[in-house]
Amino acid sequence: MKQTILVVDDERSIRIGLKGLLTKEGYEVTIVENGNEALRELARQAYNLVLSDLRMAGLDELSLLKKIKEQHPETSVILMTAYGSEKIAVEAMKAGARDYLIKPFDNDEVKILVHQAFEQQALQRQVQHCMSDSTPHFVSKISLVRARQCSGYSMSSREWPQRT
């Protein structure tokens, strides 16, 4: 079963570009152009990942993210922003965003982030499965998963992109 991605952006070229890029990567991509449409789409169908612009008409900066996290906590959200400021990024991460992309981004950067997001989702599912199984056999596996989570991609170890 293909992973599903919802792309939310008011810029048509971005929507089309990301759909083409991610479809080619083997994902099932749906595109909408604002936050309200995104919420309606999410209510209709569950998505594994939402790639959303931070500032769009219709909803406040982080309200879409907060609503997604309330209604669909299992869905990962990657925010895209044209304002390259640390402050907004930190707020987004605190509100539950998986990661962020500063526009304009490279296609490779998008591919990596999306791939990492799905990988983490897979790991989380494994952890939950192991926890529910609760046999001593999986204790070592849980430790291993947690260790990978900690040593994986994280904000602190990532160098901030410098654009000067």
Add this chain to the structure above:
Amino acid sequence: MDAIFLIATFAFFVTCCIYGLLAQLVWYKRTKSEQDWVFLATMVACAYWCLSNALASSAATTLEKPTSALGTFLFQTSYPVLYLVPSLIRHCLVLSRLSLHGWRRWAHLTLNYLGILPIVYHLYASPRPLPEHYGPAFLGLLFLYLPLTIAEVKMRAELRARHLLKPESRLIVYAGLGGVLLMCAVSDFFCRLYPDKASILSLIPKLSPLPPALAMGYSVLRYRFMDMVFTRSLLYSALGVLFLGFALLVAYYGGGWLFPGQNFRPVAFAVRLLLILFAFHFLFHVLRDGLQKSIERSFFRHRVRSAELLKQFTQMLTSWSDLEGLCRDAVEKFTGSLDLTSATILFADGTVYDHTTPVKTHSSVLLLLLQQTKDPIIVVEELLDSPLKTACGEAQIGVILTLPCREQRGWLLLGEKHSGRPFFSQELSLLEAAGGQLAMAIDNLVLVRSKLALEREMQHREKLAAIGQLAATVAHEIRNPITGAKCLLQQVDEELNSNTPGKEYVSLALEDLNRVEQSVSQLLAYARKEEFQFSDCDLNGLVSATIQRFSSPPSEKRVIVHFQEQPSVWAVIDEEKMRRTILNLLINARDAVDHDGVITVELLATGPEVQIRVSDNGQGLSIEDQNRIFEPFFTTKEKGTGLGLAIAQKIIEGHGGQIAVASTLGKGTTFTLTIPRQRPETRSAA
């Protein structure tokens, strides 16, 4: 004949004296109004009338010998009335017109013109031809007096419009006319009293121009110049001379002295006594006022000089817009006006503005002593033996004047006079007044300077805010389409084979998009409020690493970077921002040099500050470019946003440091970063 000529000469002399004084006064006041020539010319005209009529009257009395008593009276009064004609015309035109209205005015005019009747009779009865009598008079009247009077009418109308002329001027007219009538009556009285001396006494009315002249003079002075002291003095002296002349004439030609023996006549005695008393009364006033005037004049001379100095000083104070120029000019004025050996302005922070060169360095001891003083003005000679007196003696200071500036205290240190004389109290008062003004001017300049700085800062902030707002909009509006375009182009780029011709176009388009993105990012970086993360950093290592990073992708230009490594130079800085700044300067230097250029980086640790110099041997910058080089959006490059150095300046100022440029056209440019070793807030707290 001798007596006649004596009296005529006397009348002429007295009249000329009066008009001479008036003319002198007008001349003295000549700078005040362009209309003063009217007064001066009027005086000259009147003097001419007096001279011509005095001589004509004398000649007529001698030659014509009227027979009847009425004829004698009319003959005698015709010339004085003739004297009065211009005055009457003038009064009628000028004063009546301005002061009287309705039937009063016409009654006044009629009364005045009745005075012409004796002239008509004289013309009728006199055996002499007309031109012989009145030729000079009418010529003068026609060509001199009338035009001038008309000019004066106009001018006085203007003055009245400005409320400078007051209605009581008609009193002056009545006084003048009354004086004439009185003199005629007195003359007639004495002629009847002493019939044998009638030919002599009848000459008294020849002096009749005097009262109207005096009245006119008073009028002119009172309403034009307002110099009451001088006017009163002038009036009294004229009256004194007049009455003394009467007394002498009566005493000498009127027969007998005060006590004429058996022929004692009480009325004649009373009249003579009265005349002499009047003469003495007025002469006493002349003496008193003269003395008072001379004292006042000497007193005023000093006050006028002081006022003139203060005026010049005030003009000088208001003409400067920079503190140094003001202080230097002020000490020059003090030195020049008081003829001093030196003058210095010393401020509490040790700044010295000295007129003499080279600049003297006042010891800190003197500064400390001055800070303990409380008197606004100190004359060193009057001080008791004290450390201050010793210090002032060594520095050759005569007077210390405290400048009560608001920001910081200052002192005006004046040397001694070249003449060696002490300072007078009036000079000290003048100094105190001038010092107060100087302090105000300094305060004003400081205020103006801080206001200008504040305005510049506000403008800069407003500009930044506008750029920030613009940048936010631009970022959103430009970055979004760039993102889409880039995303699509990258996909096309991947799809195309390397041999496909279109691939090169796509690559070029992507490069352009990247450049646009860089510009937007720079704009955002400039507009954004920088948040610094200070930490201890070895600048030597930082500079070396930055140079390495700068050189690692080999550039098209062959550029050599010289850097003399130092032992560790530690400073508290935002490492990343400092690296960006140095890298920016290196890139600029590389852009400025030709092939085989040389860039020299120096790191200098000087006390609490560190300097980083980046020099190149490029084409250099003009003075105009140097002045604008840190302005946002100013660039000398073909492809530059003009924000790199503006951001660099922002970063260095955020460190509490400074960035400076020095350049020579054709030789190269040096950028110097001066940053404190400690963090800005720590430094200010310390």
